Amino acid sequence: MVAETKPEAGRPARIRRRTGSNAMSVFAKQGILIAFALFIVGFAIFSDRFLSAENLMTVIRQSAIIGVMAIGVTVVVIGGNLDLSVGSMLSFSTVLVVDLHDQMGPGLAILVMLAATLCLGAVNGLLVGYARLNSLIVTLGMLSAIQGLVLIYSGGQNVDIVNQESTWFAIFGRGYVFGIATPIVIFLVFALLVHVLMSSTAFGRRVYAVGGNPTAAVFSGIRRSRVVFTTYLISAFATGCAAVILGSRVMGSQNNVGQGYELLVLAGVILGGTSLLGGSGNVLKTVVGVLILGFIQNGLLLMGFAYYVQWLVTWIVIILAVWLDVAAKRGRLFSPIA
Amino acid sequence: MTDQTPALRLDGIVKTFPGVRALDGVSFEVLPGECHALLGENGAGKSTLMKVLAGMHQPDEGRIFIEEQEVVLPTPLDAKAKGVVLIHQELSLAEEMTAAENIFLGELPRKRFGMVDWKTLFARAGEILKKLNCDFGPETKVSRLSIAKKQMVEIARALTVDAKAVIFDEPTASLTDAEKVVLFDIIRDLKADGVGIVYISHRMDEIFTISDRLSVLRDGAYRGTLVTAETDEDEVTRLMIGRSLDYSRNVQHAELGDIALEARNLSCDPLFRDVNFHVRQGEVLGFYGLVGAGRTEIAETLFGLRHPSSGQILLDREEVHVASPADAIARGISLVPESRKEQGLVLGMNCRDNMTLPQIGDLTAGPFVANGAEIAIYDQYRDRLEIKAPSWRSIVGNLSGGNQQKIVIGKWLAMKPRVLIVDEPTRGIDVGSKSEIHNLIRELARSGYAIIVISSEMPEVLHVSDRIVAMYQGRVMREFTSDEVTEDNLVQAISGIGGERAA
Incomplete structure (x- = not known):
């Protein structure tokens, strides 16, 4: 670079700035993967257990519940909305599926639970999609309302499956498929399916269009309300699937088991680079985002930190990810203009 | 005229964005008391040049001089402090504040303990508005003003500093004829005070009314400067697009x-x-x-x-x-809407996806979108409308206005409407x-x-x-x-x- 200096461009300050912003743009574009690699290397140095196949599988399995939910929420966010209700929706669905298991058997319990969960998603979808209410308000309200619903349903009692050894319901949380833990299989297959839905179908294209510019989408003949409605159904369905994994894993459920999950889910979505403004994002990158959260949590525990330290570190990681994202768009870290 | 010290001079400005050389060694000057029009097609680099001048973009190469002093303008505030003010095409006012607050935003006169000195604020703002012959007071809320009057507030803002050069970016886009006359009077007053004016517009008649000289950009390159009184629309058009x-x-x-x-x-x-x-x-x-x-x-x-x-x-x-x-x-029935950015396009999407959006539901093979059919449609209308985009993957928001409009038209032609x-x-x-x-x-x-x-x-x-x-x-x-x-x-x-x- 310095050797081929042009006469009028030979000022070192400018060259530094240019290479600086190039390095930054590379880092910001692939920042999420680079950060991922750095964490893995860092933890591997400090803990020899960290990189063992067993530990890696454990982390992925533990991330599966957040991951499945985050995949659904990614679809909502790409469509230009938020879904904060998934935390208490997970409580609701898990309590319901566990409670119904002993009354009607696993198969029917799962179906009824999924139907009920989809109804909750439909309420979100109606209010945000058709009534055009602000999604933050609607789903934050639903977060609270569904928690109330759970307590009314259960009467404040935690629920358990009585005969835990003989039910095939155990397969979802405790079982293995071809030697791989079922939650991992569900997580990755679901990610792949939704990725194909978003990247290769007309529906996916419409979600990106509605999130990117709702007015232009309407002018293109897209039924915006219906698209938004459907994204909430997908999110609810994802949470229902997560509830199956969780209920099967624990074979019981507390009333508030999903409390706080909405923020972890959203953190995974944001770490995956999906813009909260809508119209851009990628389901597979959400998977990476969720795994980063999982590995941070696991790595910190292995290094001997208290579990609550992860909350702080998670926050730092999210701020860095969001910052790098906007810095790449405007070409510098600090900017007086948006 | 030419032996005056230029109020503002650019020398060999180069600015590249990923994949685009937006400015390719542009030189340009404006003298004190001169109105220098800047012309060029959309995508010719006018806006980029203005943003470089106003400290919103940093040039990769080249130098900027204000009264022959070389300067670096890392932020809009620096540019303003040095006397270069940009009047935006899209107004950037705080709607819920008074005209006076907007005029002095960022440098409100203060009393002790950091409290705003309202008396001084309104007095000084009132003075400036009076100078501009505005018929509204400094305490008027901006949201109540018409677009033309909002523009006056922007201009008033420029006058709070010792402006050496004021840049107008398409100032008449939303003005009525009567309001235009007022604007031109203000520009003439500014000129009389020795301020250099850079005037960007698509409208030939305005440029011939108000400017002393004009410079033309094409494809990011400087194409020449003409004295307005010695040229005509034909010559300018040829310089801009290379034909009549x-x-x-x-x-x-x-x-x-x-x-x-x-x-x-x-x-x-x-x-x-x-x-x-x-x-x-x-x-x-x-x-x-x-x-x-x-x-x-x-x-x-x-x-x-x-x-x-x-x-x-x-x-x-x-x-x-x-x-x-x-x-x-x-x-x-197809509608190419009034506003391509708000209604016509999803700016963050690529060219192909925008073009096939209304018919995406029909372009499927089984459950999946048929990639080949989509690209075929894009290619067909790209060729027919001579859309200039690097590839179908190019993000529409990065194209020039003319090419964006062609994408919208192509999108609706592709529906084969009656x-x-x-x-x-x-x-x-x-x-x-x-x-x-x-x-x-x-x-x-x-x-x-x-x-x-x-x-x-x-x-x-x-x-x-x-x-x-x-x-x-x-x-x-x-x-x-x-x-x-x-x-x-x-x-x-x-x-x-x-x-x-x-x-």
Whole structure:
């Protein structure tokens, strides 16, 4: 670079700035993967257990519940909305599926639970999609309302499956498929399916269009309300699937088991680079985002930190990810203009 | 004049964005007391140059001088402190604050403990507004002001510093003629005070009215500077686009087919009432009128975005009820909307995805979108409309205005509509692309499309239309054939004078 200096461009300050912003743009574009690699290397140095196949599988399995939910929420966010209700929706669905298991058997319990969960998603979808209410308000309200619903349903009692050894319901949380833990299989297959839905179908294209510019989408003949409605159904369905994994894993459920999950889910979505403004994002990158959260949590525990330290570190990681994202768009870290 | 010290001088400015060399060694100067117009097609680099001057972009190469002192302008605040002020095309005022607060935003006069010194603030702001001959006080809330008056506030803001150079970026885009006169007076006053003016506009007549010299950019490169008094529109146009333009009246009539679309006593209270018109295959029907005359609302009603309160819409002589845009599309009506950025395009999407968006549901093989079919459609309309984009993967927001508009037109042509409605086909795009789009509209009519063109520009309506409907306050005042229309009777009709049914 310095050797081929042009006469009028030979000022070192400018060259530094240019290479600086190039390095930054590379880092910001692939920042999420680079950060991922750095964490893995860092933890591997400090803990020899960290990189063992067993530990890696454990982390992925533990991330599966957040991951499945985050995949659904990614679809909502790409469509230009938020879904904060998934935390208490997970409580609701898990309590319901566990409670119904002993009354009607696993198969029917799962179906009824999924139907009920989809109804909750439909309420979100109606209010945000058709009534055009602000999604933050609607789903934050639903977060609270569904928690109330759970307590009314259960009467404040935690629920358990009585005969835990003989039910095939155990397969979802405790079982293995071809030697791989079922939650991992569900997580990755679901990610792949939704990725194909978003990247290769007309529906996916419409979600990106509605999130990117709702007015232009309407002018293109897209039924915006219906698209938004459907994204909430997908999110609810994802949470229902997560509830199956969780209920099967624990074979019981507390009333508030999903409390706080909405923020972890959203953190995974944001770490995956999906813009909260809508119209851009990628389901597979959400998977990476969720795994980063999982590995941070696991790595910190292995290094001997208290579990609550992860909350702080998670926050730092999210701020860095969001910052790098906007810095790449405007070409510098600090900017007086948006 | 040339031995004066330039108020502002640029030397060999280069600015590249990923994949685009937006400015390629541009040099430019403005003298104190001079109005220097800057011209160029969209995408020629005018806006980028202005942002470099205003400290919003950093040049990769080249130097900036203010009164022959080399400066670096890392932020807009630095630029302003050194006397370079940009009056934005899109106004950037805090709507809920008073004019005075906006004028001194960021440097409000303070009393002790950091409290705002309102008395001084209003007094100083009032002084500046008075100097600009504004008829509103400094305590007026900005949200109450018209666009022209908001612009005055922006200009007042520029006068709070010792401005060496003031840059106007398309300042008249949303002004009425009367407001324009006021603006030009202010520009002349600024000149008299020795301020250098950089004036960016697409409108030739303005440039010849207000500027002393003009410089032309093309494809990011400097093409030359002319003294305004010694040149004419033809020479400037050639410099801008490399050829001359034909802007004559439309005389070639296409072979007319059957009536494709007809409106009978169509009303949508209170926007328009008892509107009657029809358009035949092979015909261009122009709608002309002032902003707010109800033209866009008619288009939106035909496209199912609004529902008529009474009256009929007939498509191929059969009455239809257009329930939604999806319904309109299914019936073969396409609308190229008024505002391409807000209504026409998803700016963050790529060219191909934008173009195929209305028909994406039909472009499937099994459950999946058929990639090949999509690219084939894009390629077809890229070639037909001569869209200049690096590839179908290019993000539409990065294209020039003219190419963006072509993407919108391509998107609707690809639907193979029976009726094509084009609302403001060339708003905010440069002269070169403008004439291409006009030719395209004529060519489409010749190939049998029924086309409705809505425009606020008289030369445009006269140039493309076979017949013209003149509207005034939600009513059709008169319909003209292209033989009987003159600029005079058209202006009268849209002002509510001398129409056939001036009831």
